[in-house]
Every structure is written in structure tokens, then in C-alpha cells.
Amino acid sequence: MGPKKTPPQATIKPKKTLKKITIEQKKEIIGKHERGVRMCDLASQYQYAKSTIATILKNKEAIKGACVAKGVSVLSKQRSQAIEEVEKLLLIWINEKQLAGDSVSESIIAEKARQLHSDIIKRQPGSSSSIDDFKASHGWFEKFKGRTGIHSVIRHGEAASSDNKAAEAYKESFLKMVEEEGYVPHQVFNADETGLFWKKMPNRTFITQEEKSVPGHKPMKDRLTLLMCANASGDCKIKPMLVYHSENPRAFKKNQVVKSKLPVMWKSNTKAWVTRLLFMDWMHDVFAPSVRKYLEEKGLPVKCLLLLDNAPAHPPSLEEELQGDLEFIKVKFLPPNTTPLLQPMDQQVIASFKKLYTKALFTRCFHVTNDTDLSLRDYWRDHFNVYHCVQLIEKAWHDVTFRTLKAAWKKLWPTCILERDLEGFDPRDSVVVNDIVSMGQNMGLQLDADDVEELVADHNEVLNTEDLIRLQEEKQKEAIQELSSEDEEEMAAASSESIKTMLAKWSDVQAFIEQYHSEKTVAMRIINMMNDNVMLQFRKTLQLRKQQVSIKRFLVSKKDKESPSKKQRRQATPEDEQSLCKKHSLPAKLQGDTDACMSDCVR
Numbered sequence: 001m002g003p004k005k006t007p008p009q010a011t012i013k014p015k016k017t018l019k020k021i022t023i024e025q026k027k028e029i030i031g032k033h034e035r036g037v038r039m040c041d042l043a044s045q046y047q048y049a050k051s052t053i054a055t056i057l058k059n060k061e062a063i064k065g066a067c068v069a070k071g072v073s074v075l076s077k078q079r080s081q082a083i084e085e086v087e088k089l090l091l092i093w094i095n096e097k098q099l100a101g102d103s104v105s106e107s108i109i110a111e112k113a114r115q116l117h118s119d120i121i122k123r124q125p126g127s128s129s130s131i132d133d134f135k136a137s138h139g140w141f142e143k144f145k146g147r148t149g150i151h152s153v154i155r156h157g158e159a160a161s162s163d164n165k166a167a168e169a170y171k172e173s174f175l176k177m178v179e180e181e182g183y184v185p186h187q188v189f190n191a192d193e194t195g196l197f198w199k200k201m202p203n204r205t206f207i208t209q210e211e212k213s214v215p216g217h218k219p220m221k222d223r224l225t226l227l228m229c230a231n232a233s234g235d236c237k238i239k240p241m242l243v244y245h246s247e248n249p250r251a252f253k254k255n256q257v258v259k260s261k262l263p264v265m266w267k268s269n270t271k272a273w274v275t276r277l278l279f280m281d282w283m284h285d286v287f288a289p290s291v292r293k294y295l296e297e298k299g300l301p302v303k304c305l306l307l308l309d310n311a312p313a314h315p316p317s318l319e320e321e322l323q324g325d326l327e328f329i330k331v332k333f334l335p336p337n338t339t340p341l342l343q344p345m346d347q348q349v350i351a352s353f354k355k356l357y358t359k360a361l362f363t364r365c366f367h368v369t370n371d372t373d374l375s376l377r378d379y380w381r382d383h384f385n386v387y388h389c390v391q392l393i394e395k396a397w398h399d400v401t402f403r404t405l406k407a408a409w410k411k412l413w414p415t416c417i418l419e420r421d422l423e424g425f426d427p428r429d430s431v432v433v434n435d436i437v438s439m440g441q442n443m444g445l446q447l448d449a450d451d452v453e454e455l456v457a458d459h460n461e462v463l464n465t466e467d468l469i470r471l472q473e474e475k476q477k478e479a480i481q482e483l484s485s486e487d488e489e490e491m492a493a494a495s496s497e498s499i500k501t502m503l504a505k506w507s508d509v510q511a512f513i514e515q516y517h518s519e520k521t522v523a524m525r526i527i528n529m530m531n532d533n534v535m536l537q538f539r540k541t542l543q544l545r546k547q548q549v550s551i552k553r554f555l556v557s558k559k560d561k562e563s564p565s566k567k568q569r570r571q572a573t574p575e576d577e578q579s580l581c582k583k584h585s586l587p588a589k590l591q592g593d594t595d596a597c598m599s600d601c602v603r
Contacts, residue, residue, distance in 0.1 A: 021048070021056070022514075023063065028507050029053060030060045031500070082124065083134060086116045089468040091148055092271070110136040119465035147524065167341040170334065171412060177332070178413070183305050185409075185416040186236070186298055189291065190307040191229035192345035193274050196354065198224055198389040201380075202451040205440070222386070225273050226264075226393070227282060228345060228353065232416050234405035236294050240397060241265040241282040244386065245272040251385035263394035270532070279313040280321065288326050302328050309334045309343055344408035348429075352404045354456045355432045356396035362439040364392065369443060376443055496545055499538050506535060 029042055039057070043050045056063065090113050094104060117134040178188065199222050224245075229238040242264040252259070259266045265286050267278045287306075295302050306329055308314045319331045339346055368379050406417055433452045440447035510527055517523035 021052075022511065024507055025511065026056050026063045028504060029056055030064060032504075033057055035500075082117060082120050085120050086113055086134070087144060087148075089116050089120075089465065090144075092468050106138070106141055110141060113140075116465055116468075147528070163335065163337045164341065166335045167338040170338060170342065174332070174412060175415070178305070181305070181330075183303075184300070185232035185413075186300055187295065187304045188232040188307065188413070188416075189229055189236075189238070189287075189304060190232075190344040190408075191227060191238070191287075192309065192343060192350065193225055193227050193311060193313065194345075194350045194354075196224055196226055196357070196393075198222055198357075198386065198392075199380075199384065200455065202440075202445075202447055202455045205445045205447065223272060224386075224389075227274055227279070228350065228397070229287065230345075230349070230400075230405050232344070232406070232409045232413060234402040236291070237397060237400070237405075238290050239263065239265060239286050240393065241267060241274070241278065241286065242390065242393070243267045243269065243272050243274055243278060245270055249386050251387040255387050257387060262390055263397075264390060266390075274311070274313040276313050276315065276318075283322075283326060283329075288329065292328070303330070304328065305330050305332060307332055307334065307344070309339050310336055342412045344412060347408040347411060349400065349404055349408045351456055352429050352432075353396050353400050355429050355436070355452065356399045357392055358452065358455060359432050359436050359439075360392040360395045360399075362436050362443075364388065366439045366443055494541075496542060499542055503535065503538060503542075506530075 025046070029046065032042060033039065033053075039050060039053050042048075043053045046053075090109070093112060093116075094109065113136040114134060117136070225243040227241040227243075229240075230236060244266070245268060247268040251257075265282055267281070269275065269278070291304050292302055295304065308318075308331060310316075310333055314331075314333075316333060322329050322331065334342055365376055365379060365384075368374055368383075369376050372379075374383065403422060407422055410417055410422075430449075433449050436452050437447050437449055513523050513527060514520075
């Protein structure tokens with residue numbers, strides 16, 4: 001008996017990893033199939049089984065209608081549409097908090113998420129929180145943070161309220177630094193961002209009440225962000241930066257507005273808030289040249305101090321970027337949670353500006369209703385637009401008084417203010433409020449001083465669920481309207497097929513990066529930015545063109561629907577007519593009568 005053969009050692013195959021298909025890939029597969037690509041070719045191209053492709057195509061309606069939150073690449077049964085909506089609105093809310101320079105903790109974000117989820121569930125008929133519970137757990141938060149790339153989040157504990165001890169310590173260090181560096185009030189500036197609901201009336205006016213009474217409609221709260229800046233001597237106001245959610249509003253096109261000649265630096269993004277890039281643009285193009293010119297005219301050394309809070313638009317590393325033409329600028333940051341105590345712009349300057357804006361708004365409405373046949377309701381609904389808003393902003397910023405700007409530095413730098421500068425100064429702006437009330441009552445509005453103060457406070461109010469939903473809808477609507485005109489004209493040279501090809505290539509690049517990049521979080525953040533800020537525009541272009549084609553097909557004229565015989569009658573040549581007569585063996589007396597012949601042929 002021969003030696004026993006040793007069986008060959010079994011080779012251990014590596015465990016096959018599950019390859020997930022992103023929603024974008026699924027939509028891309030569906031799109032290619034609808035354009036005529038065969039299922040077997042799709043399976044070969046994407047390296048999936050035919051059954052997988054078939055399943056995707058079977059569920060194409062659900063996939064095409066999927067609208068997921070930022071950063072979500074896979075649609076799973078565990079993620080309900082309510083949670084998708086929560087994350088979209090939550091990101092807007094966090095941006096608003098960051099815009100105000102507020103730090104938020106994980107617990108605060110989780111609590112807001114649960115509140116949003118509860119509100120959204122209540123809005124959905126036939127659903128309840130018990131059916132679709134949402135814990136907003138730590139695991140969810142970590143994934144949400146990775147998908148969206150949010151920052152300025154405190155891991156433990158809640159954001160502290162105003163820190164009086166830190167404010168006092170900072171005040172001492174600030175005064176010491178100013179004295180050592182030899183800064184005078186003309187050289188020290190403060191800049192701050194603020195939100196403005198540019199088309200909003202006090203709550204008790206009939207316009208607001210009328211809007212509230214319309215089913216499913218919220219009062220108009222179109223929001224923009226302003227970056228405002230002035231110096232401690234009160235005699236140098238810097239041109240504000242205005243950030244809106246539309247680059248080219250319809251009102252600008254209608255009035256042929258040249259944005260470079262506006263009294264504000266016009267910028268835009270989908271969230272209508274100041275970003276680091278926009279802030280640096282303002283520093284280079286507005287702040288630096290304006291301050292340099294001002295100091296040279298005053299005969300002062302060309303150096304200045306810019307005081308900022310810790311909003312995301314101006315992070316601590318900002319000073320490293322102040323090179324070249326910006327080297328004469330020194331930046332000093334306020335400690336966290338001291339803005340209400342020390343920030344000069346928050347010491348009645350912004351509040352005064354908003355009251356003056358409201359006064360300018362009421363003045364304009366008063367003159368229109370007195371000088372034209374328009375009613376206040378008609379003017380407000382159909383004629384007042386963001387171009388008029390910019391004009392009112394210019395007037396209101398011009399009308400902020402020297403005393404208001406000087407008094408704003410009293411808490412941080414009391415020695416830079418003389419008593420005579422504040423004689424007769426009223427920080428409450430009671431005269432302005434009384435003017436607003438008087439004009440409002442003359443226009444038939446039910447209004448008092450408390451209503452005006454409430455309106456000014458509402459501009460800084462944290463948006464609730466209804467406001468966040470409304471804000472999101474308005475931005476999406478404005479984006480579609482904007483794309484339908486100028487953006488479409490600029491992209492007219494790009495054919496739909498070339499855009500589809502580019503998007504398909506981008507999908508391949510995205511999939512490659514997601515699979516092989518070592519820093520997954522960083523890679524996903526950049527991919528999301530590309531999808532939101534670049535690729536979305538091309539996708540909307542395709543969607544808009546598809547809608548336009550559908551509309552054109554729907555509105556086909558009646559003459560295009562005429563029977564072929566009638567078209568033939570209208571376009572036939574005499575030779576054709578003679579041949580038709582012979583073909584149909586008509587009587588000879590009719591062969592020369594075209595109308596009779598064709599009529600008979602049609603019959």
C-alpha cells in the first residue's frame with residue numbers, strides 16, 4: 001500500500017466585502033437605462049450582477065424621488081424621510097448659531113434635533129412619535145457631524161452664558177495692549193455680522209395678520225446677512241457686506257443693477273451667511289483700502305486694530321493670512337461668550353441700525369401710498385423688493401449717529417469717550433421709534449412702541465421649525481428662479497449630453513475617492529462641498545431643461561396636430577396636385593381645380 005497522499009491545503013479566500021451602491025450611482029444607472037443603455041451593459045460597466053441592476057430599475061421611482069440630507073450616500077430603511085428633513089433643518093439652525101458666534105454643544109444639538117423631529121412628525125398625517133421614534137443618540141451625532149463637517153461644537157456640557165469674569169480680564173488686557181501699541185480711537189475698528197429679515201412687518205399689522213390667515217403660508221421672512229464695521233472714534237463707517245441667497249435677484253435684472261456700484265458689497269451663497277472666503281474678500285476689497293485711505297487723510301500712521309468675535313467666518317488663524325496689503329491690520333479676538341458684554345456693535349449699534357431701517361421702510365411705504373394709487377397691501381406684495389431693501393440699508397447705515405458709534409465702546413474702552421460726546425444721547429432711540437409709530441398709524445396700522453421693539457428683537461430670534469422650513473423653501477425657490485434666467489444663459493453652450501457625461505465621470509471619481517482615500521471624513525466633506533456648490537447647478541440645469549421640454553410638448557399648437565392630409569394640402573406643389581388627381585382618377589374638369597381636387601382627395 002502506497003503512502004497516504006496529503007490532501008492539498010485549502011486556500012483561504014479573502015472575505016468578500018459588501019459593496020454599497022450610492023444613491024447618486026443608482027440615479028445615474030436609472031438615467032442611463034432611460035436613455036437606452038441595456039441592462040447587461042450597465043452591469044458590465046458598474047460591475048454589478050444583472051439582478052442588482054434589475055432591482056434598482058424596479059425601484060426607480062422611489063430612488064428618483066429620494067431627497068436625502070447632506071452627506072448621506074446610501075438610502076436605507078432605517079433612515080426615514082422625517083430624519084432626512086430633521087438633518088437638513090438642523091444644519092440651517094446650526095449655521096444660524098455659528099453666524100451669531102455662539103458655540104453649541106452635542107447635547108444642545110441633540111435636543112434641537114429631537115424637537116425638530118417631534119414637530120415634523122406632528123405635521124405628517126397619520127404618524128406619531130411612537131411609530132417613528134428618534135433618540136438623537138451619540139452615535140447618530142457622530143455620523144451627522146462626519147457627514148456635514150460641522151464645527152464650533154463643544155463635546156461636553158452646554159455653551160456657557162455671558163462670562164463676566166472673562167470679560168473683565170479681557171478688558172484689562174485690551175486696554176494694556178492699546179496703550180502699549182499706541183492706538184488711538186481712529187485706528188481701532190470692530191466688525192460684526194447680523195441677520196436682517198428685510199421684508200417683515202410688526203406682528204399686529206393687517207399685512208402680517210393677512211399673511212398668517214392664508215392656509216399653509218407663513219409671513220414673509222426673507223433673510224439676508226450684513227457685515228457691519230466702524231471705528232471707535234465714530235467717524236469712519238466701512239461699506240457693509242451683504243450676503244443673500246441669490247447672486248442675481250430678479251429685481252436686479254429688472255432694474256439693470258451694476259453690483260459693483262451698490263452701496264454694499266453684494267455676495268451670495270445658498271445659506272445667505274458670511275463664510276471665511278467672503279470675509280477675506282471683504283477684507284481685501286473693502287476694509288483694507290477704505291481704512292488705509294481714511295488714515296492717510298487723517299495724517300495718522302497706517303496701522304489699525306480690528307476687533308472680532310469667534311464666529312466661523314473669522315477663525316483664530318485669520319491673522320496668518322493678513323499679508324501683503326493687509327499687513328498693517330492687527331486682529332484681536334473677543335473671548336467666547338463675552339459678545340453681549342463687550343462687542344461694540346452689539347451695544348445698541350446694530351439695534352439702532354435696525355430701527356432706522358424700519359423707519360426708512362415705513363417712510364417709503366408712507367410716501368408711496370400718499371403719492372400713488374397703490375394701496376399699502378399692493379405695494380408690499382407686488383412692488384417692494386430686495387433692490388429697494390439695499391437702498392434702505394444705505395440710508396439706515398448713514399443715519400446711525402456719531403454718538404451711537406462712540407457710546408458703543410463705553411464698556412470696553414471707556415477712556416476713549418468724553419462726557420460731552422454723550423450729552424443728550426438716548427440709547428433707546430425713542431425719537432426713531434415714535435416716528436415709526438406715527439407713520440404706521442397714519443397708514444392705518446395698529447402699532448405702538450412695543451411692537452417696534454418686538455420687531456427689532458425678532459431679527460435676532462432663533463428660527464423655529466416653521467421658520468426653518470419656510471427659509472429652506474424660499475431659498476430653493478429662489479435658486480430655481482435664478483437658474484431659469486442668467487445661469488441658464490451662461491450654461492447654454494454646454495449641451496445636455498455633455499453635462500450628463502461630465503456628471504457620470506464625476507460619479508466615478510466620487511466613488512473612487514470614497515473607496516480609496518485614507519481620510520474618509522475629510523474626503524466626504526470635500527465631496528459634499530462639490531456636490532452642493534458645483535454639481536448641484538448642473539443637475540438643476542438638466543432638471544430645468546427637462547421641465548421646459550415637457551411644457552413645450554404640452555403646449556403644442558393645434559396646427560401641429562392637424563391631420564397629415566391637411567398638412568399635405570397646404571404644402572403640396574402643383575406637380576404633386578396633378579399627380580394626386582391622376583392617381584385618384586378624378587374627373588378631368590376637376591384636375592385643374594386644386595382646391596376641389598385636394599378637397600376630394602381628403603374626402
